[in-house]
Amino acid sequence: GDSVTQMEGPVTLSEEAFLTINCTYTATGYPSLFWYVQYPGEGLQLLLKATKADDKGSNKGFEATYRKETTSFHLEKGSVQVSDSAVYFCALSIPRTAGNKLTFGGGTRVLVKP
C-alpha cells in the first residue's frame, strides 16, 4: 500500500537556522505530494504541494522538490522563526482515484527557540 516516512522529531533549532525535514514515500500510482503544518491547538493546513516530478512547491519561505528518482519530498527553509514552531506532516494522494484521501507520515515536531 501507499506510505509516507518522515524523520522523527522533535527537531530543535535556533532562530535563523536552516531547517530540513526528510520525507520519502512509497506509492502504487503516480502521487501528488504535500506538506501540511499543524500549529499548536489548531487543525492541519496545507503548506505546499507538488503534483509531478521535479516540481517545486513553495510557500512562506518553505520549499520542497518532488524527486521521483529518490521518491522523496524533503522540506526546507533557509531561516526559521519562532513562529515556525509546529508539527509538519508529509502526505501523498493518488490523483483520479477514489476521493482526495491523503496518506500522512508520522509528523515531525519542530521547536524554534529565540
Added chain:
Amino acid sequence: DSGVTQTPKHLITATGQRVTLRCSPRSGDLSVYWYQQSLDQGLQFLIHYYNGEERAKGNILERFSAQQFPDLHSELNLSSLELGDSALYFCASSVSGLAGVFENTGELFFGEGSRLTVL
C-alpha cells in the same frame, strides 16, 4: 479559520460509553473525511463521504460508524469506547473527492479537532 467546524472540542467519557462527534464542512464542499490522530498511530484515515454517500473506508473499527446528512454535515459515532480510543479526531472537507469529476487537488481543509479522552 478553515471554515470547517467541529463539535465538541473536548469530550471526556468512560469506557463502554458512546459518543457522537459532529462536523460541518466548508460552505460548498461536498466531501467530508474523518481522521484519527493518536500519539502511537499518527494520523489515520477513517472514512470519506461524498455528497451523502460513503466513498472510501480506512482503518475504521466496527465499533465506529459515520454518516453524512443531506445538509452535508457529518457525524462520527464511537461506541463501546475503550481507553485506546482516546485521540484527537479531525474532520476535513474538500469541494471534490469524486474521481473523474474534478481533478483531485489534494487540498483538504481541516477543522480544529475533537479531543476525546476515555477514562
